[in-house]
Amino acid sequence: MHTTTRFQVRKDQLATTRLQTVDDPPLADGQVRMRIDRFALTANNITYAAFGDAMHYWQFFPTGAEGWGHIPVWGFASVVQSLHPGVAVGxxxxxxWPMASxxxxxxxxxxxxxxxDAAPxxxxxxxxYNQYFRCDTDPxxxxxxxxxxxxxxxxxxTSWLIDDFMxxxxxxxxxxxxxxxxxxxxxxGTAFQLHQRQGIEVVGLTSAANVAFCESLGCYHRVVTYDALDAxxxxxxxVYIDFAGNGGLRTAIHTRFTDLRYSSSIGGTHVAQLSAKGAGKDLPGPRVTLFFAPSQIQKRSAEWGADAFGRRMVAAWHDFLTTVADARQPWLRAEHHEGGEAVQAAYVQVLAGRGDPRTGHILSL
Structure with a gap:
């Protein structure tokens, strides 16, 4: 009998979590059972949870328990059982994936x-979000x-698409x-792309603690702390591209900049500050517009063709990865967390927005 360990959060109180280990039901014809080997946990996943109802993220991996959700994550898994003739074990x-084993x-x-995945x-x-890439042939x-x-x-x-959309x-x-x-x-990632555009100034807004890190990346023309907007x-x-969803900062931006041409909302990692005012209501300047990456994918795939879209994306990815993984000054290092308690501890840290920006969390249950 297979069992699965699941990490679940309260949809209305993201700091409340639980671990469940359940027996797996038998596979139906045409199904495959996956062992989730590793997945990343980043602020992006907190955004999925913060917008879980509005953007239907909770619907991908329903828990069957009222009020509880699986936060979707990205990572790698292996086939351990297959009742589908086109997918082999291994x-x-x-x-x-869900945050699960x-x-x-x-x-x-x-x-x-x-x-x-054709699950109804x-x-x-x-x-x-429903596509699964076969590593043996994935470019x-x-x-x-x-x-x-x-x-x-x-x-x-998403970064590449934001740059393209702009x-x-x-x-x-x-x-x-x-x-x-x-x-x-x-x-x-967005700044890396934008920095390659002629005539565009990319200004990074950050906390005082992260100024040195942002400057070291070399993809911002200027780095300004949140309390120094008057610089x-x-x-x-x-144009304001908001990756945090901090209502107070958004209000300050809209109030200060009298020629704000566009205000784009990308994420919502400051969960406690996702207020009605912070969502963009009654703010001066342009209406806050949520960026939805699949819409730009659909537009460009139609205009360029799916193959050309894929080639452009692959080339940009490899260019970015070469820079990020440069042994002389890597932008990011992975930190591994295995088991339920370690996953819970990493989740608490990411939810609170704590930690070194050079550290990336890789989890397995």
Whole structure:
């Protein structure tokens, strides 16, 4: 009998967690059982939880228990049992998983590169989250960078799409872009891309403790602390890209900058500060607009073709990874946490926004 250990959180109180170990039901024909080997936990996953109801993230891996949710994570898993003729035991996959030791998938639309989970409850959810990539043929996969892939791959794809979206809209007529939470992985991935654009000034906003780290990355033209916004001229035509969801900071940005051209909300890691005012209601300046990566994927795939979209993304990823993994000054190092207690401790740290920005958490249950 197989068992699965699951890490669950209260949807209305993200600091309340529990571990459950349950017996697995038998597989149905066409299903495969996965052992989840490792997954990353980042501020991005806290965003999934913070927007779990609004953006349907809780629906991917339902717990069956009222009020409790599985936070989705990205990582690697191996097939340990298969009742599907097209998926072999031992195959390794990259994709979207619950915080658990295992999962069951219903593979459909198989190709040499990937397949889709056709579980009925996922049919109406964004397709980008339902795809599982077969490591043997995945152009983004290398065996020695699994940790960095788990930590950065989904975030960098979002970063790459934010940069593309901004360029696609001519940066809304601005040439200065303000990025909050500049030490976060999605922010500095975005800054890495934007820094390659001619005539664009990338300004990183961060806490005093993270100034040196952000400056060391070399992808921000300027790094400014949150309490020093007056170092930037108030009439600067600018775009605000908010990676934190800090309502107080968003209000300060909208109030100070009289020529704010666009305000983009990417994440919500400051859970306690996701208030109605912070959500963008009754603020001066442009309406706060939530960036939804799958929409830009759909647009560009239609315009460029799926193959061309994939080639561009793969090239950008390898360029980014080369910089991040540079042995002379790596941007990120992985820290492993194994077992329920270690996973809970890492979750508490990430939820609170504590820790060294150079450290990435890799978990297994």
């Amino acid at each position: 195959e390794r996959l990259y994709g979207y 295992g999962a069951v998938l219903s593979p459909d639309r198989l190709s040499p590169a990937r397949f889709t 409850h996922r049919a109406e959810l964004p397709a980008v 983004l996969y290398t065996a020695d960078t699994e940790d960095l892939q788990s930590l950065l791959r989904p975030l960098f794809i 360029a696609d809209n001519d940066f809304f007529g601005a040439r200065t872009l303000l990025l909050s939470s500049a030490s976060s992985k999605t922010a500095y 930037i001229a108030a009439d600067t035509p600018c």
